[in-house]
Amino acid sequence: MATRRELSLALLCVCLAACALAPGPADASKMVGVYELRKGDFSVRLTNWGARVMSVVLPDRKGNLADVVLGRDTVAEYVNDTSYFGPITGRIAQRVARGRFVLDGKVYHMHRNDGRNTIHGGDRGFSRSIWTVKEYVAGGESPHMTFYYRSFDGEQGLPGNVDAYVTYRVSGAYTLGVHMNATALDRATPVGLLLHVYWNLGGEGSGDVLGHTLRIRASRHAVLDDELLPSSGRVEPVAGTPLDFRAPAAIGSRIRRVVVMGGRAVGYDTNYVVDGEGMRPVAQARDPASGRALELWANQPTLQLYTGNSLNRTAGKGGRVYDRYAGFCLETMGYVDAVNHPEFPSLTLRPGQVYRHDMLYKFSF
Known part of the structure; x- marks a missing residue:
């Protein structure tokens, strides 16, 4: 017999499939839709289901257009997605050990959806919610879109009401800005969001990304255990390890030496401590074959590099399938499981305080 949650998801899938998926008016409607930001031959498709990036299309060095984001064709196909193709995740992104933490002397328990732990906000985090469209400007000099979500007191076991916004903005030549902010309204609560996009600069479905060159401006990493948690609280240098991308190197050049999850996966799922502070x-x-490149700027302390280690004949766009290493994620964020590690910068907001997370993707070819 189907559970209540399974029936709810099935009903939601039917509702999403019935929604009009053409770009809609710039109003506060919560009907699920797909929206496009376009400037010349650079376009970004978004949906308010999870404030999600569905596609980013740009030319290669020969002028050939391709979508460089892994994902699905329709919003309805994202309902049961467990790979986190393109959404904003939160209220606490990444992992929380045992789905619990203590704040101001009180123990809070979150829904555990990653074995013994919680990942990306729990069973119904920000990525599995309908956001309100607050503003939509499809074209012009600065196409942009703002989504809003009210996270209610007790959602996924978390305290207090939170107002969250994310704005996607196309500016300049082939530049996408992502600007997140969240305000604690009435109680202290942890907040830490991230954008979980899988990139393949050769074009989604074009093969693996092992030949992409990567540079990460981080000289240290948080040591993660077999559950990808920083249980020791240690931060160590990347020098002399296969995690060192301070100089550009192919993603696949040392990947076979990176074993995670107690030997159950080979590939990067690594939390880097980014050098410097502020927006940097x-x-x-860069994909040498197409010439496409991206440069990521952000104002967060860490970056999670994930190389799609768990993709395995995963359904993608246009009937294609994604296997391991079909894309990579660059997730700027706070420290993993910071709610359980006082030695890491705090994620806690007091009433009236605002969380701000800014990212800038600069594409070239």
Whole structure:
């Protein structure tokens, strides 16, 4: 017999499939839709289901257009997605050990959806919610879109009401800005969001990304255990390890030496401590075959590099399938499991305080 949650998801899938998926008016409607930001031959498709990036299309060095984001064709196909193709995740992104933490002397328990732990906000985090469209400007000099979500007191076991916004903005030549902010309204609560996009600069479905070159401006990493948690609280140098991307190197050049999850996966799922502070360059990636490149700027302290280690004949766009290493994620964020590590910068907001997370993707070819 189907559970209540399974029936709810099935009903939601039917509702999403019935929604009009053409770009809609710039109003506060919560009907699920797909929206496009376009400037010349650079376009970005978004949906308010999870405030998600569905596609980014740009030319290669020969002028050939391709979508460089892994994902699905329709919003309905994202409902049961467990790979986190393109959404904003939160209220606490990444992992929380045992789905619990203590704040102001009180123990809070979150829904555990990653074995013994919680990942990306729990069973119904920000990525599995309908955001409100607050503003939509499809074209012009600065196409942009703002989504809003009210996270309610007790959602996924978390305290207090939170107002969250994310704005996607196309500016300049082939530049996408992502600007997140969240305000604690009435109680202290942890907040830490991230954008979980899988990139393949050769074009989604074009093969693996092992030949992409990558540079990460980080000289240290947080040591993660077999559950990809920083249980020791240690931060160590990347020098002399296969995690060192301070100089550009192919993603696949040392990947076979990176074993995670107690030997159950081979590949990067690594939390880097980014050098410097404030808005600064974090990472650069380039596909030698197409010439496409991206440069990522952000204002967060860490970066999670994930190389799609768990993709396995995963359904993608246009009937294609994604296997391991079909894409890579560059997730700027706070420290993993910071709610359980006082030695890491705090994620806690007091009432009236605002969380701000800014990212800038600069594409070239």
